[in-house]
Amino acid sequence: MTNAIHRTQAGAGGCPFHAAQEPPTAPNGCPVSSRAAAFDPFDRPYQLDPAEALRWSREQEPVFYSPKLGYWVVSRYDDIKAIFRDNLTFSPSIALEKITPASREALAVLERYDYGMNRTLVNEDEPAHMARRRELLEAFTPEALEAHAPMVRRLVREKLDAIVDRGRADLIAEMFWEVPLTVALHFLGVPEEDMEQLRRFSVAHTLNTWGRPSPEQQVEVAEGVGRFWQYSGQVLAKMQAQSRGHGWMYDMIEKNRQKPDVVTDNYLHSMMMAIIVAAHETTALATANAFRQLLSRPAVWAELCANPELIPAAAEECLRHSGSVVAWRRIATREVEVGGVTIPEGGRILMVTASANHDPAHFENPDELDIYRDNAVDHLTFGYGSHQCMGKNLGRMEMRIFLEEFTRRLPHLELEEQEFTFLPNTSFRGPEALWVRWDPAQNPERRDPAVRSAQRDFPVGAPSRQDIARQMVVAKVQAASEGVLQIALEDPRGRRVPEWSPGSHVDLIVGDYVRKYSLCGEVDDPYWLQIAVLREPEGRGGSAWVHEHLEPGMTLRLRGPKNHFRLDESAQHYVLIAGGIGITPIIAMADRLKQMGKSYELHYAGRSRASMAFLARIERDHGKALRCYPKAEGARLDLIDLLAEPREDTLLYACGPERLLAALEAGSAHWPEGSLHVEHFTAEGALLDPAKEHAFEVELADSELIVEVGPDRTLLQALRAAGVDVPSDCEEGLCGSCQVAVLEGEIDHRDKVLTAAERAGQDRLMSCCSRAQGKKLKLAL
Numbered sequence: 189m190t191n192a193i194h195r196t197q198a199g200a201g202g203c204p205f206h207a208a209q210e211p212p213t214a215p216n217g218c219p220v221s222s223r224a225a226a227f228d229p230f231d232r233p234y235q236l237d238p239a240e241a242l243r244w245s246r247e248q249e250p251v252f253y254s255p256k257l258g259y260w261v262v263s264r265y266d267d268i269k270a271i272f273r274d275n276l277t278f279s280p281s282i283a284l285e286k287i288t289p290a291s292r293e294a295l296a297v298l299e300r301y302d303y304g305m306n307r308t309l310v311n312e313d314e315p316a317h318m319a320r321r322r323e324l325l326e327a328f329t330p331e332a333l334e335a336h337a338p339m340v341r342r343l344v345r346e347k348l349d350a351i352v353d354r355g356r357a358d359l360i361a362e363m364f365w366e367v368p369l370t371v372a373l374h375f376l377g378v379p380e381e382d383m384e385q386l387r388r389f390s391v392a393h394t395l396n397t398w399g400r401p402s403p404e405q406q407v408e409v410a411e412g413v414g415r416f417w418q419y420s421g422q423v424l425a426k427m428q429a430q431s432r433g434h435g436w437m438y439d440m441i442e443k444n445r446q447k448p449d450v451v452t453d454n455y456l457h458s459m460m461m462a463i464i465v466a467a468h469e470t471t472a473l474a475t476a477n478a479f480r481q482l483l484s485r486p487a488v489w490a491e492l493c494a495n496p497e498l499i500p501a502a503a504e505e506c507l508r509h510s511g512s513v514v515a516w517r518r519i520a521t522r523e524v525e526v527g528g529v530t531i532p533e534g535g536r537i538l539m540v541t542a543s544a545n546h547d548p549a550h551f552e553n554p555d556e557l558d559i560y561r562d563n564a565v566d567h568l569t570f571g572y573g574s575h576q577c578m579g580k581n582l583g584r585m586e587m588r589i590f591l592e593e594f595t596r597r598l599p600h601l602e603l604e605e606q607e608f609t610f611l612p613n614t615s616f617r618g619p620e621a622l623w624v625r626w627d628p629a630q631n632p633e634r635r636d637p638a639v640r641s642a643q644r645d646f647p648v649g650a651p652s653r654q655d656i657a658r659q660m661v662v663a664k665v666q667a668a669s670e671g672v673l674q675i676a677l678e679d680p681r682g683r684r685v686p687e688w689s690p691g692s693h694v695d696l697i698v699g700d701y702v703r704k705y706s707l708c709g710e711v712d713d714p715y716w717l718q719i720a721v722l723r724e725p726e727g728r729g730g731s732a733w734v735h736e737h738l739e740p741g742m743t744l745r746l747r748g749p750k751n752h753f754r755l756d757e758s759a760q761h762y763v764l765i766a767g768g769i770g771i772t773p774i775i776a777m778a779d780r781l782k783q784m785g786k787s788y789e790l791h792y793a794g795r796s797r798a799s800m801a802f803l804a805r806i807e808r809d810h811g812k813a814l815r816c817y818p819k820a821e822g823a824r825l826d827l828i829d830l831l832a833e834p835r836e837d838t839l840l841y842a843c844g845p846e847r848l849l850a851a852l853e854a855g856s857a858h859w860p861e862g863s864l865h866v867e868h869f870t871a872e873g874a875l876l877d878p879a880k881e882h883a884f885e886v887e888l889a890d891s892e893l894i895v896e897v898g899p900d901r902t903l904l905q906a907l908r909a910a911g912v913d914v915p916s917d918c919e920e921g922l923c924g925s926c927q928v929a930v931l932e933g934e935i936d937h938r939d940k941v942l943t944a945a946e947r948a949g950q951d952r953l954m955s956c957c958s959r960a961q962g963k964k965l966k967l968a969l
Contacts (some may be wrong), residue, residue, distance in 0.1 A: 214253035214260075216530045224252035227261065229515075229538070229614045230400045236610070238514045238617065239546040239555075246547055251529040257287075259517070259538040260531050265547035265568070267527040268539045271518055272572035273929070273968065275314055278518040280575055282536060283311040284462070285517070287398055287614055294406040301414030306454050308462040309578070318574060319450055322893075323443050327375075327436045328578045329911060330648040333585060339374060340586055341643065343367045344593050352597060352633075356604075356625045359479060364622070365472045368586055372467035375582065376460075377435015378423055389416035390465045391611060398613035420461040436463075471583040473512035473618025474569075475590050478503060480622055481510050481557050482591075483603035487683065492559060493599035496592060496644050500651035502559040503587040504567070509557045511569030513577075514542035515615045538614065541568040552751050553687040560658040560686075562747050563925070565650045566915045573969075576913065581648050588646050596639060600630045650913060657697055657745040663716060665738055668801040671723045672769065673735060676709070676716045680743065684714040690776040691753035691867070694719065697745040698738070701730035704918070706772035706843070706867070707749060708802070711779065717749070720801050722769040752923040753843070753867040755780060760837040762788040763830070765852065767844025768795070773867055774843055775802055778810050789813050791830065793844070796820035831855040840864045853944065861945060868922050868940035876902055876957070884960035888912065888969040889931055897959070903928075904955040912969055914955055921957035928955045933965035 212220045223244055228234070233241040245252060245263040254261050262268055271278045284305070290298070309321055326332065347363035373380050392412025395401050401409050427433060428441055437460060443451040482489045482502065492502050520535040531537065545567045546554040552561075570577040577583075594601060604623040611620065633639040660677040668674035679685055693706045694717065709718030723735045738744075755777050762781055766774040771792060781788040790813045794800035797818045806814055817823040831840075831852075840863055842852050849866045856864045881899035886906070888895065897906040904926055907914050916926040921939035930951055937947045939954035946952065953965075 212255045215532050215535060216253075218253075218529075220253055220255060221249060224249060224261075225255055227252070227254045228256045229254075230612055235612055235617075236608075238540055238542040242540055242543040243546075246543055251527040251531075254538070257538065259536045260526075260529075261538045261540060262526060263540050263543040263547075264527060265544040265550040268541060268544045268568060269572055271526065271537065271539055272568070272575065275317075275574060277521055277524050278537065279313055279521050280311050280317075280516075280518055281313055282517050282519045284308065284397055285311075286396060287517075288400045288406075290396075290410070291403050291406045293403070294410040297407055297410035298414050298417075301418050303414050303417045304454060305417060305458045305461060308455070308458050310462065310466070310575070314574075316450075320455070321574070321578070323447065323450060324436070324440060325578065325911075327439060328581065330581060333581050333648050336371065336375065336582065337585060337589070337645065337648075340367070340371055340589050341593075343370055344589050345640075348593055348597060352631060353628045355628050356623070359622045359624055360472070360476050360619065361621065364475050364479075364590075365468075367590075368468040368471040368475070371471075371582070371586060372464065375435060375467060376437045376463060377427065377433050378437060378460075378464070385419075386464065388412060389419065390469050392416060393461070393465050394469070394611060394613055394616055398615040400612065417457075417461055420464065421457055424457055424460045466577075467579055467582075469616065470512045470577075471586050473616060474507060474583060475587050476618045476622050477510040477512060478506035478587060478591070479594075479624075480603065480608070480619060481506055483601060483624065485557060486602075487681075488557060488559060489595075489601070490599070492591070493595040496595055497655065498559050499588050499591045499595070499644075500584070500646050501561070501564065501656045503584060503591060504651050505557060505559050505561050505564040506587075507569045508545045508551070508561070508564045508567035510617075511542060511545065511567065512616060512618050513569050513571075514617045515540045516571060517615075541571075542617070544568050548689075549754065552689065552692060552749050556686065558686060560656055560747075562653040562656040563750060563915070563917060565653070565913075566925075581650075584650075585646075585648055592644055592646075596642065596644075597633060598626050598631065601626045653747070653917065657695075657747050659743055660717070660746055662738055662740050662742045662744065665740060668720050669803065670796075670799045672799075672801040673721050673723075673738070674708075674718060674801070675721060675734070675738065676718045677744075677746070678716055682715075685717050686749055687711075688717070688749035689751055690755045690780045691773050692749040692751040692776075693753075693773070694746045694748035694750075696730075696734075697747070698730065699733055701733055703730040703734075704922075706753075706776070708772040708775050711776060717746075720769065720772050722801075750917060750923075752917070752925070753841075753865065755841065756839060756865075757784065757786070759839040760787060761835065761839075762786060763835075763838060763840045764788060764790045765825075765830075765840065765842035765844070765848075766790070766792045767825075767842075767848040768793070768799075769801060770842070770844030770848070770867075771801055771806075772843070774841065775806060777841055778806070778813070782810065782813075789815065791815045791817065791825055793817040793823075793825040793848075794819065827851050827855045831859070834859040834863070838863065841866075843867045857944070861943070864943070876900075881959065884962065885964050886960075887932075887964065887966045889966055902956055903953075903959060907955060907969070914969070916956055919956040921954050924954065926955045927952055929968035931966040931968055934961035935959075935965070936961045 212225055214220055242263045250264040250267060251262050344367055347367060351357045351362055370380055389412055392409050393416060395409050396413045427437055440451055440456060444456050492498055516539050518537045520531050520533055522533050524531055548554050570580040602625050604625050606623050608619040610617055659680055661680050663678040664676040666674050688707050693704050696703050696705055705719035707717055708720050709716055721731050721734045724731045753773055764774050764778055778790050790810050797803060817825045840856060852864060878900040883898050886895045895906050895910045897903050904914055904916055914926055917923045924941040930953055935950055935953045936959045938957040941954060
């Protein structure tokens, strides 16, 4: 493959007369905006940073038609996740279709090689997809993958041994490509030969499927693809000739013998070619992206070296921030609405998952690489649903071992100044070279040879949110009112704290207690995170510990910030309601609405003025909007009167005691659906009591699996034990992160998230706490 292919510049031309014509229209008849008309994924901005290139889309036009590409482009998290969930409406059949139609000359080359790549797990429709996927899942269980860890460790260590005293290296050329390829071949059972040839074949396959080579380059690419097809067929034939071997491809060959109608001959050949690419290229590029991002932030790299227990979280955050798979494709099988835009039947869709992974509606402060982010696992780099990457945990394992070896043996590693280049295509991204340097004299193993082998191993699978916590120092403790302490927290090294938005909270870890507290300071304060803690005599002990023991200078840990109570800034008017300590998230919302010049009113109820936290500041900053109801003065918040008449384009936000929130829910039942937004901090009735539970089973419609849920397990725990990734956060029914669609069965709702109407619909549940009323549920998983 020549270098010219790596530097393809396409899409820069175009007819000069088009500028004078009418604006283009999309296939649904709607006009195409100027930004949408100009979008070209082969232009430099998208190739360098797809998420940044589509920032305008996330903010203004999350679904648009690209005339240059002929695709509908989708950029927001919720929309893309919804597409992944519905494989019937959004067929994956075009996932491996050439995004640039092949020339006649290129087709002739492919025909000469008898090229016949057809369906694989990636581009197959139901029901054939799940029938085959079920047959091939066993090798991807965490237990099965654990057996590959020693081999991965040995390969990485050998490659690092070869360069550790050199002082300078291109990590991609030295190991990031070869190690994942060797692991992939070992996993498949394919002979480890022709490494460099396989790399060239892989590049050709990527350009052929997702690139835009020129007509001349198409012929050269077709030659590479044809030879790859021929080579994979020859390897497959050799393997089929053996009675039995070790590896996933041998498992597939045996399935082909047992069920030739399910695992067909052509399917075997197509999978052989596809999996050689998929099993190593994505991991190689993801590892290169991770090292580039971490090393370009020396303070983050140093923190990771000092806290290796964060390696699984760091790898996951790198997959979110700069994953190797940046887009997937689907085709609409019927007219359908996505993000408020009608996509016609046959509409081709480019889901830019890299953009979704930077959506501020799902990830707080999304452009920051935060190795303490505890919802990074929600990223869509691996896809979602029944087409989620089967090899995700093998890729995670390799990335973690790379990071563990380097942070331990070369903590002084530095990124060299260099211009990064990328293979031009729509869907896969990673630098073609990654030059680093270090001073061999500072290698820790020169002082202590035991460093070389002092490894730390991690469980296979997604990182646990419970293991991710950042250290903070108490900067200030002062009274916010009677019985309420205002606490300011700062970074131990004086660095800026994570950005956050109104409604955010943190999980404070103090002693044996973990408690959720809303952030209530100034949103734009870069160095402090502030919370307020009410001493609750009838509580579980956390607030008492804070009041009795917390003092300036103490170090503690917290998770977050995270936001499950996000302020929708699109309404015309807002009614903010706070009861007691519930003022903490509400005050940040009031500050934001005032800053935006929005119309709002703030209703604040409490026992007495002396007990109402931040009252002086609220009177100063929000006096015109404030309605104060101190019970000691006979004042009472009349919810019946306040909610009597639904108001046009008005949203209600409330936080406070459970009785207040229950009254609000009942009192606003006649308001438009979605008007009321509340935040709960107590999980009463949601926690598991095995003595009172009964067992039930769940049928997973997408995965075609049956999962048993015992009385001593939550549904979420049972799903994860079966290898099904379900996002979660609080695991107490408070946040809504673990919502799952229900197709059949009666639900025992125990969460504090769903409205009465949503519960009555019986079409969703929170898997961390809710259960089946009867013996069975059918879920859309």
